[in-house]
Amino acid sequence: GESVGLHLPTLSVQEGDNSIINCAYSNSASDYFIWYKQESGKGPQFIIDIRSNMDKRQGQRVTVLLNKTVKHLSLQIAATQPGDSAVYFCAESNNQGGKLIFGQGTELSVKP
């Protein structure tokens, strides 16, 4: 069936380094992708999104890259800070009433 998965369940980085979190998706019809951040005890928080007509989108310290050829999505966090420690989820959609398919999540741990 359709699925969105993450390559690494955990990622540990040094404060100040750049982080890259990867995601693979299987539905070639998906045309919208989102990254969420979930801190302990809170609900997922929207970080950045990208539509399939784009390859790259930048936000504040974050960049999302979309490679439709290999159905791969990545989230890059520049100058990672302790406050970035959280679980990060990717999600995909093909505009079916806002329904999303979520990946399993990657836990990012930032070492001071």
Added chain:
Amino acid sequence: DVKVTQSSRYLVKRTGEKVFLECVQDMDHENMFWYRQDPGLGLRLIYFSYDVKMKEKGDIPEGYSVSREKKERFSLILESASTNQTSMYLCASVVGDSNQPQHFGDGTRLSIL
């Protein structure tokens, strides 16, 4: 900013009880969703709704029902709670007409004893 409010952060109920989880959003969103989140299983869709009095089954609807009497409120009902329904429950909402990010509440951690 969109605000999605779940009425309880923590809830403890007993097996066999009827349990109501409430969710309210303040942005006039058409679509609302209920998920459960379990370690190693990610977010799984239980039910969703595109409009008042409308509901659709998600991937794991068994043992649950929902109610949407008003646009801003979406209730999840456990008809007869069982221990395997112990989980984190998350509500989300999104505007209905195009791809947009869902906005989530902070979740209800439900324990069934």
